[in-house]
Amino acid sequence: xxxxxxxxxxxGVLVGVLLVASxxxxxxxxxxxxxSTISNGQASASTSSQAAGTPNPRSSSPASAxxxxxxxxxxxxxxxxxxxxxKWSFDVGNVGGPALRQLQWYDRGNATITGGxxxxxxxxxxxxxxxxxxxxxxTSVRMQSHFGQAYGLFEARIKLPAGSGLWPAFxxxxxxxxxxxxxxxxxxxxxxxPNKPPLNELHGFSHAPQGIHKFITDLPQxxxxxxxxxxxxxxxxxxxxLVDGKAYGHLDSYPGWPFNHPFNIILNLAVGGNWPxxxxxxxxxxxxxxxxxxxxxxxx
Numbered sequence: 442x443x444x445x446x447x448x449x450x451x452x453g454v455l456v457g458v459l460l461v462a463s464x465x466x467x468x469x470x471x472x473x474x475x476x477s478t479i480s481n482g483q484a485s486a487s488t489s490s491q492a493a494g495t496p497n498p499r500s501s502s503p504a505s506a507x508x509x510x511x512x513x514x515x516x517x518x519x520x521x522x523x524x525x526x527x528k529w530s531f532d533v534g535n536v537g538g539p540a541l542r543q544l545q546w547y548d549r550g551n552a553t554i555t556g557g558x559x560x561x562x563x564x565x566x567x568x569x570x571x572x573x574x575x576x577x578x579x580t581s582v583r584m585q586s587h588f589g590q591a592y593g594l595f596e597a598r599i600k601l602p603a604g605s606g607l608w609p610a611f612x613x614x615x616x617x618x619x620x621x622x623x624x625x626x627x628x629x630x631x632x633x634x635p636n637k638p639p640l641n642e643l644h645g646f647s648h649a650p651q652g653i654h655k656f657i658t659d660l661p662q663x664x665x666x667x668x669x670x671x672x673x674x675x676x677x678x679x680x681x682x683l684v685d686g687k688a689y690g691h692l693d694s695y696p697g698w699p700f701n702h703p704f705n706i707i708l709n710l711a712v713g714g715n716w717p718x719x720x721x722x723x724x725x726x727x728x729x730x731x732x733x734x735x736x737x738x739x740x741x
Contacts, residue, residue, distance in 0.1 A: 505596060505670055505686065512738040516588045519734045520559040526552060532583040537711060538573035543608070544713030544720075545581040546570040552582045558733050561710045563607065565726035579720075583709035589616040590737055591703045595631065596672035596683075598733035603665035606720030607636050608711035609730045611671055613704040624650045627699030629680065632671035634664050635717040645673075645682040647692055649699050656682050656690025668733060675700065706735060 518525050531549035538544070551562045561584075567577030601609045610633045615626030628648035635644070640663035645656040660669070672683040680700065682690035694700070710730045713719045720726075 505672075511741050512594055513741040514736060515590060515593065515739045516586075516737040517734065518559075518586075518736075519557065520554050520732065521557050523554050525554060525559070526584075528588065529584040529586055532585070532709075535570070535572040535577065536583055537714070541711075542573075542713065542715045543711045544572060544574070544577070544606075545579040545711055546572060546577040547583045547709075548580045549582070549584075551580055552584060558731055559708075561609075561708060561730040561732065563602070563710050563712050563726065563728045563730075565720075579712040579726075581710045581712055583707065583711075585614070586706040586735075588737070589703035589705045590739065591701065592675050592677065593737055593739040594672060594674050595706065595737050596670055597631070597708075597735040598668050598670050599632065600668045600731040600733075601632070601634050601664045602710065602728040602730050603636060603640070603663065604720065604724040604728050605636055606713050606717050606724050607634075607728055608714050608717045609634050610707070610709055610711070612707050613673075614707055615699060616703045616705050624648050625699060627702075627704065629673060629675070629700070629704065631673050631682070632669075632684075637717060640664065643671075643684055643689075645690055647680065647700070651695070651697065654692050658684065658689035660684070668731075677701070706737075708732060708735075 518528050526549075531552070532547045533549070534547060535543070535545070536547055545563065546567055548568065551564065553560045553562065561582040563579055563581040565579055568580050570577040570580075572578075595613060597611050599609075599611060611631045612633070613629040613631065614623075615621075615628070618626040620626075628646070630644070630646040630648075633644045633646065639659065641660045643658050643660060643664060647654045670683075670685050672686075674681045674683065677694060679691055679693045681688050681692075708730070710728070711717075
């Protein structure tokens with residue numbers, strides 16, 4: 442449940458207020474298909490009808506969230522060569538299938554680099570693999586950085602795909618996931634799009650044993666209309682969600698939160714699932730989630 446003042450010309454503030462049990466998490470990933478919002482810590486989110494932020498003179502990257510000189514680059518992938526993919530591990534299989542009703546088979550071969558950009562491609566070809574519901578009908582990519590960091594600024598310049606049933610995401614997962622699973626490891630969704638109206642609506646989430654916090658903002662156009670810089674600024678005292686250099690949500694730290702250890706970066710394009718639903722006859726394949734760069738900073 443949320444409040445979204447789209448008709449107002451100035452950013453409003455909305456606070457997540459619905460408490461859901463931590464069983465809303467699904468151990469294999471993104472357990473926010475229900476769209477529930479909870480608040481055990483201090484959370485706030487705002488929506489805006491303003492245009493995207495202007496490029497910052499300190500950065501050659503349009504609308505970077507870097508606004509001061511006290512950030513030091515700690516990791517990056519500009520996808521200039523195919524060797525850039527060596528910084529990532531790739532899931533193989535119908536990951537997220539049984540739990541989230543996703544329909545894709547993840548295959549590293551669907552990640553390509555052309556012209557200095559990464560393309561995460563979803564196809565309407567299951568490759569003869571078996572998914573949770575029978576033969577797979579789609580392939581795509583889910584990739585995770587070998588790099589991990591606690592705290593800092595994490596950002597990526599991405600053009601999200603359009604199409605019913607496509608579920609792209611740029612997110613972070615605790616590096617202890619293999620030992621403790623979700624929600625104990627923690628999850629931070631920096632940008633997520635279920636491709637359901639309104640198509641200009643951006644979603645960010647935090648997932649923890651104490652529950653889920655959800656943040657929403659509206660952009661002037663559908664998210665798929667162009668590239669945007671999606672980011673979080675994560676400190677010991679809280680986490681702020683940003684798009685094109687503008688903050689739209691904040692979560693204050695609270696006792697027992699799991700966001701106090703290194704997290705890895707994940708990029709994926711799921712097909713189908715209990716949040717976006719299945720593709721329709723109007724969904725265009727192949728579909729591509731295009732990534733210009735991913736960068737991580739820490740305080741200098």
